[in-house]
Amino acid sequence: MEIKVEHYFFQWMMYLTNTVQAELMVYFYPQKHTTDSQNIESIIKMQEGRITEMFKLLDDELENKNYLIGETISACDYFLFMLAVWADEFKKPPLSFNNLSRYLRKLAQRDAIINVCKKEKLSLADYM
Template structure:
């Protein structure tokens, strides 16, 4: 049975979506960030970086949210959460999962933790303000991509969609939140009806009222 070490609304949310979408047995193991449990000796033995999430599958211990999502999709190929090998859709899948994890998520980390990149509060505030502008531009790119699509890859839901929903949740307090975009907003409201999204948001304590 898969074991997912998680914290609500953290980077573990995307793999949590994927596990629920697969409709297979899995165990959730809470790592309390408020108590710095991710820095405990027991957790560091699993994940030396002290980051959440971590997936355990037998002898395999895997970190990095996007890597976990891809692993789960590839090992449960019947779910069609990742396109088949050698298809053009698979190439696009990797384009978007890397964009979401390496670009959008990375920019969001700088937005949320600007104090790690400067020496004083004034600089931190300036970084956060600039980051919001940069991320809003990225959301515009995604909005345009979704103009004539149900999902990011077309008409088939994939890991990319669950990952994007997680990042959209993180961005919901922006001056122009993801829901304010025409196509991205419509897409997110559709995603909010997905059984895995509904189930996981209930478990993690996130209200979907704004998405109705």
């Protein structure tokens, strides 16, 4: 049975939106996930660990690949770049992973990303 590129696109887009982005939202808005404000710091710490594990999985996936789905850039790559930027202040940020760092630095050279970052006033200095 041949698996088509579209399968991988949907697989990764669902993982990025329903797992990585969802966990990042808990990280950034922990107060929405507890009624006890004393738990907020522990939620943040746990989420950072969970999300770091997800970046490790993505780092492994990117070994010997230029893009998440192979040799062709897709919306998954742009979406992953955005999520990685959200996590750039983690203790182990996405740029600290070998394959993910190579991948993100390559994406940061693309005109589309440069233009969006200029518009959003986001620095790409760490990615150069």
